[in-house]
Amino acid sequence: MAVVRDYSLLGPDGKRAIESGLAAAQWYRTSVPRKRMKELMQRRDGPAIRDTAIWLALLAAFGGTGAYVWPSWWALPLFGAYGVLYGSASDSRWHECGHGTAFRTRWMNTAVYNLACFMIMRDPTVWRWSHTRHHTDTIIVGRDPEIISMRPPKLFHIAANFLGLFDVPTAFRHMAVHAVGRLTAEEASFVPETEWFRVYRTARAWLVIYTATIAICVATASVLPAMLIGLPRMYGAWHHLVTGLTQHSGLADDVVDHRLNTRTVSMNPISRFVYWNMNYHVEHHMFPMVPFHALPRLHDEIKGDLPAPSPSILAAFGEFVPVMLRQRTHPEAFIERDLSSWAAAGDTGGANPSAVSAATTMDVS
Amino acid sequence: MATWIEACGADDVDAEDVIPFEHDGHPYAIYRSPADDYHATDGWCTHEQTLLKDGLVMGHIIECPKHNGRFDYRTGEGKGAPICVNLRTYPVKLEGGTLYIDVD
Numbered sequence: 001m002a003v004v005r006d007y008s009l010l011g012p013d014g015k016r017a018i019e020s021g022l023a024a025a026q027w028y029r030t031s032v033p034r035k036r037m038k039e040l041m042q043r044r045d046g047p048a049i050r051d052t053a054i055w056l057a058l059l060a061a062f063g064g065t066g067a068y069v070w071p072s073w074w075a076l077p078l079f080g081a082y083g084v085l086y087g088s089a090s091d092s093r094w095h096e097c098g099h100g101t102a103f104r105t106r107w108m109n110t111a112v113y114n115l116a117c118f119m120i121m122r123d124p125t126v127w128r129w130s131h132t133r134h135h136t137d138t139i140i141v142g143r144d145p146e147i148i149s150m151r152p153p154k155l156f157h158i159a160a161n162f163l164g165l166f167d168v169p170t171a172f173r174h175m176a177v178h179a180v181g182r183l184t185a186e187e188a189s190f191v192p193e194t195e196w197f198r199v200y201r202t203a204r205a206w207l208v209i210y211t212a213t214i215a216i217c218v219a220t221a222s223v224l225p226a227m228l229i230g231l232p233r234m235y236g237a238w239h240h241l242v243t244g245l246t247q248h249s250g251l252a253d254d255v256v257d258h259r260l261n262t263r264t265v266s267m268n269p270i271s272r273f274v275y276w277n278m279n280y281h282v283e284h285h286m287f288p289m290v291p292f293h294a295l296p297r298l299h300d301e302i303k304g305d306l307p308a309p310s311p312s313i314l315a316a317f318g319e320f321v322p323v324m325l326r327q328r329t330h331p332e333a334f335i336e337r338d339l340s341s342w343a344a345a346g347d348t349g350g351a352n353p354s355a356v357s358a359a360t361t362m363d364v365s
Numbered sequence: 366m367a368t369w370i371e372a373c374g375a376d377d378v379d380a381e382d383v384i385p386f387e388h389d390g391h392p393y394a395i396y397r398s399p400a401d402d403y404h405a406t407d408g409w410c411t412h413e414q415t416l417l418k419d420g421l422v423m424g425h426i427i428e429c430p431k432h433n434g435r436f437d438y439r440t441g442e443g444k445g446a447p448i449c450v451n452l453r454t455y456p457v458k459l460e461g462g463t464l465y466i467d468v469d
Contacts, residue, residue: 024413024414037419038382038421041421042421043423099433100428100433100435128447129446129447132412132432132446135431135432136431192449194449287430288433289421289428
């Protein structure tokens with residue numbers, strides 16, 4: 001009989017995870033010599049300044065020319081690009097700057113983090129703590145607040161979010177709740193009370209900005225201001241869903257080894273720029289201190305102890321979509337990776353002698 | 366009264382780095398600053414059970430390897446989320462190339 005999973009943070013599965021030791025557990029880590037790890041963890045401003053300058057310049061160029069030719073059809077591709085840079089690249093900037101690893105200089109991380117949070121409509125405080133929990137309890141049912149692909153998966157919900165149709169209304173609902181000085185019960189379970197005032201303050205500021213944007217739309221009888229602020233979180237969201245779904249979908253839950261529940265994917269250079277190298281996702285979860293620009297080098301260092309990466313976004317979807325479809329009726333189905341042939345490498349301090357492709361099978365027991 | 370425990374040789378810690386030390390089942394972290402000052406703190410991050418020995422030392426900051434929480438290892442002061450509790454620090458003395466920690 002299928003086990004019914006309760007993904008709420010206040011439900012029985014969360015309590016069970018605490019009782020069984022799955023919550024806040026010690027996770028497997030590949031052994032990397034301290035000297036090498038120190039090199040990989042080093043912070044630099046250069047790569048993030050370069051990428052941020054390119055990102056902001058492209059936003060200005062596509063947004064500016066799109067507004068200039070508005071409302072002709074020429075605006076369509078321009079806003080298509082603007083939307084991805086706004087509604088998807090902000091996801092990875094939120095993520096990297098939230099870890100504090102993108103820049104060496106602290107205020108630069110904070111500045112880009114807050115800008116990206118506004119664009120992706122994630123409260124900077126709530127989502128900082130939410131992501132902390134995601135790293136503590138990655139894909140632990142009832143503990144991880146950032147599980148996209150549940151078992152059984154909410155396929156309509158996931159598909160609708162390619163245009164932000166659930167995420168954006170939820171963001172505004174939470175903004176309204178925060179603005180009146182409250183947190184949801186789930187948020188209150190992982191955000192310390194000393195931080196709540198920041199949430200209220202941000203929600204009020206953001207609501208002023210969105211209200212002003214709508215007022216300008218009404219006053220000018222044009223949707224153009226919202227095409228630049230707010231709506232790109234919807235029409236440009238698709239890319240961050242595409243990349244985000246590759247991270248954990250179809251893989252195991254309730255395990256304490258990121259090689260079992262996380263996926264690394266080889267990607268094209270444009271997606272890697274938008275996604276800021278988070279395609280090296282097993283590596284990132286195992287060593288969250290390593291900045292985005294050093295993840296390819298970390299991958300080379302430890303790939304012998306990791307499942308082989310999916311060769312492309314398409315290949316990753318080809319792996320997990322059939323499993324997700326099966327999970328609608330068989331929630332026990334998942335992609336099981338066989339680590340038995342090299343699981344000891346992390347404990348013995350040596351790199352695995354042979355690069356091993358993960359044996360991916362669909363477990364429906 | 367101070368209880369000085371021999372921890373390690375001064376050269377065992379690289380400049381701007383951290384090493385672990387355990388005494389009586391309790392983990393400590395020993396730091397050497399870029400200016401060759403020595404400091405010691407509890408070994409566990411105050412946020413969650415993660416050993417700081419695997420973290421990154423930048424100047425006078427130790428960053429936890431799990432959630433990137435940051436402390437000033439000279440004072441133990443937490444430098445923002447997710448750190449809500451400061452780190453306990455311990456006096457360190459250097460005698461004849463050996464580091465001692467006052468664990469009291």
